[in-house]
Amino acid sequence: MGNIFKDKLFGLVVPLIAIGFGFLAGGVIMLLSGNNPIDGYVALMQGVFGEVYYFGETLQRMTPLIFSGLAVAFAFRTGLLNIGVEGQLIVGWFVSVFVGIVIEAPMIIHLPLAILAGALAGALWGFVPGILKAKFQVHEVIVTIMMNYIAMHVVNHFIRNFMLESGQRTAFINDSASLSSDFLTSITDFSRLHWGFLIAVAACFVMWFILWKTKKGFELRSVGYNKHASSYAGMNVNMNIILSMSVSGAFAGIGGAMVGLGTYNYANILPSFTNLGFDGIAVALLGSSTSIGIFLSAFLFGGLKEGANNMQSQAGVAPELVEIIIALIIFFVASSYLIRWIYSRLQSKKEGK
Amino acid sequence: MDLLLPILYTIVPAALIAATPLLLTAMGGLFSERSGVVNIGLEGLMVMGAFGGIVGTLYFDSLGFGAASAWMGILVAIVLGALFSLFHAVAxxxxxxxQIVSGVALNFLAVGLTVFIVREVFERGQTDTISSGARLFRINVPFLSDIPILGPMFFSRIYVTTYVAFALAVxxxxxxxxTPFGLRLRSVGExxxxxxxxxxxxxxxxxIGVMLSGAFxxxxxxxxxxxxxxxxxxxxIVGQGFMALAALIFGKWHPFGAMGAxxxxxxxxxxxxxxxxxxxLANVPQVYMLILPYVLTIxxxxGFVGxxxxxxxxxxxxxxxSR
Structure with a gap:
């Protein structure tokens, strides 16, 4: 019993140490580049909590991050690494906006339809690597990377040739498909916070429920732990792989819909990736693929990205510093072997006494 | 034929020039992956190289190295790439x-670090442009460029770096x-x-494999x-590193395969x-050409293309x- 408790505690220790190391390294970089780290971090914190507008923007930023984190985590639970969240998010963004523009319907039908369309597009983009993995044993990582580029180019092609308005983007979606909220905007001093945030919170529950409270979820996790044992137990491993990638893609697609229907109300031609999907890898990793962990790390990364603006204007630190901090946090979490090793050394020393 | 040749005379050199960075980077990926380490971080290593190459060229040009600065810049990039790949190697x-997560982190880190430094040093989002005195120029190879048909295609208006890259692939x-080294490298990966x-x-x-991938x-x-x-x-650098990875895989982890890809x-x-x-070809939407490399890799x-x-x-x- 004590051991289980210790393991759980340890699961919390690794991310916290990694975050600590990340910020420490960020401070050292600020020192080396002639900035004052304390000023920098104070400005960063103020850029998140200092004004209600900043806080609203932080919540707005973490909305798609929650979804991309859930998407990565869901596939990861089945033993799959979905690097393709970026592409799935892009197609979800585009298709939901497309439905938001071309269809006229009352909100109660239109909005769910647009979100569902985004989810389906993302699911399709996840289904392809899933089926290739199940049928041809192709490693999903390479396929998903390629699918990212295909998504970006195909979406750009459709926007450029069929839906282009001035400003390299599509028209605005109809109000009946918009997640924008006058109420949330007004209480956060005109930030772009929208109803999608609440959907993201709900999605955290949905993932937890599917994975831990349903029979299918048990199967998916079982395949993630041990493919062969699951197969002997009579589970259809291939079906579970395809299902997991599709659901993962659907999460990512809804994340894209949140951006399209909530934050911007349009889709634009992407000169390069949004990075929202790639950040999902960091979010899921830091959150140990748990719903609550994903929510918290999405808040951390969303806050870092939002606070970076204020850090630049107030302390003169280039906003890319937060990208460095995020990258280092991933390195440290991924290298938890080191932390584990030090921990076990300390532990055995204690026992020696 | 009269219509086709002038087109080939522009397309072939352009294709070879576009292939050069992909080829070099794919060779790097080959060393790493043949030793058993996945390198999704090729993209980030290319970013580091591009940064080192430009900053090195600007620096040596300011010291008065003139036409040699570009080569010094490439040397800086090689050293920087090899050192930066140590992040991936150690992790x-x-x-x-x-390995995949570490490679993803490497990509993040490269963009963050280089743009951060550029902002701190140049006080805007990009570096100065290298002066025309320090640039590499497209050259005509003496004698060979005079060969009919082949000359204008393969030996005219191409950078020296392209020829160096193809020689390096061999x-x-x-x-x-x-070599024994190569055998050992491959055995470690198998x-x-x-x-x-x-x-x-x-x-x-x-x-060694990962650091060579950083250098290349x-x-x-x-x-x-x-x-x-x-x-x-x-x-x-937006995607060239991933395209190089695609070339490596499409080329079945073989230098000549990767070269062809x-x-x-x-x-x-x-x-x-x-x-x-x-x-x-004018009526074929551009998007087909853009996604072709990725579709083919998939x-x-x-197994549809071998x-x-x-x-x-x-x-x-x-x-x-362990067993």
Whole structure:
């Protein structure tokens, strides 16, 4: 019993140490580049909590991050690494906006339809690597990377040739498909916070429920732990792989819909990736693929990205510093072997006494 | 034929020039992946190389090195790429981190770090453009460029770096398949325990593999930045590293295969830019050319275009004494 408790505690220790190391390294970089780290971090914190507008923007930023984190985590639970969240998010963004523009319907039908369309597009983009993995044993990582580029180019092609308005983007979606909220905007001093945030919170529950409270979820996790044992137990491993990638893609697609229907109300031609999907890898990793962990790390990364603006204007630190901090946090979490090793050394020393 | 030849005279050199950074970076990926370490971080290593190449060129040009500065810049990029790849090596080999996650982090880190430095030093999002005195120029190879048909295609208006890259690919093939070092490198990637039993230091070979990938990808990034972009910004390298990885896989982890794939992808790139001027291709949407390399790679992996089999121990950290 004590051991289980210790393991759980340890699961919390690794991310916290990694975050600590990340910020420490960020401070050292600020020192080396002639900035004052304390000023920098104070400005960063103020850029998140200092004004209600900043806080609203932080919540707005973490909305798609929650979804991309859930998407990565869901596939990861089945033993799959979905690097393709970026592409799935892009197609979800585009298709939901497309439905938001071309269809006229009352909100109660239109909005769910647009979100569902985004989810389906993302699911399709996840289904392809899933089926290739199940049928041809192709490693999903390479396929998903390629699918990212295909998504970006195909979406750009459709926007450029069929839906282009001035400003390299599509028209605005109809109000009946918009997640924008006058109420949330007004209480956060005109930030772009929208109803999608609440959907993201709900999605955290949905993932937890599917994975831990349903029979299918048990199967998916079982395949993630041990493919062969699951197969002997009579589970259809291939079906579970395809299902997991599709659901993962659907999460990512809804994340894209949140951006399209909530934050911007349009889709634009992407000169390069949004990075929202790639950040999902960091979010899921830091959150140990748990719903609550994903929510918290999405808040951390969303806050870092939002606070970076204020850090630049107030302390003169280039906003890319937060990208460095995020990258280092991933390195440290991924290298938890080191932390584990030090921990076990300390532990055995204690026992020696 | 009269219509086709002038088109080929523009497309072929453009394709070869576009293929050069891909080829160099794919050779880097080959060293890493043949030693058993997945390198998703090629993109980030190219970013580092592009940064080092441009900053090095600007620096040596300011010291008065003139036409040699570009070459010094490439050298800086090679060293920087090799050093930067140590992040990936330490994390994924010594600390047994997930190699893919570590590679993803490397990409993040490269963009963050380089753009951060550029902002601090140049006080805007991009570096100065390298002066025309320090640039590499397209050259005509003496004598060979006079050969009818072949001359204007392969030996005219091409950078020296392109020829160097193709020569290097042959050298890589020789090193990987004809020398004891290459045999050891490959054995570590196929069956590290057997290699260890034979007295080969598995982790040391993998460090060498990853650092070589950093050096090659660094040179690839630098060549792209110096010849094609002219300056460095966060958006200088967007996807070339992943395309090089695709070339490596499409080329079935073989130097000549990767060379063929790189040239082919180079053609797709050149065509996507100039297809509008070619009769018959003008009506084909540009998007097909843009996604062609990626679609083909997926098909190759699925076995529709000849099955691509990765090295056996790819993506597995080596634990001494494990079975």
């Amino acid at each position: 994924s080999i010594t600390l047994k981190a997930d 050298l890589v093939w020789y090193v990987v398949f004809k 069956h590290p325990m057997a290699a260890d039993t034979m007295g080969i230091k598995v982790n040391r070979m993998r460090y 990808a660094g040179s690839g990034g630098a060549v792209y930045a110096i010849t094609t972009a002219g300056n460095f910004a966060g958006g200088t 790189a040239v082919f992808f180079g053609f797709a790139q050149a065509l996507s830019i100039s297809a509008q001027q070619i009769p018959g 098909l190759a992996l699925a 099955k691509a089999e990765p090295p056996k121990a790819l993506n597995q950290p080596y634990e001494k004494g």
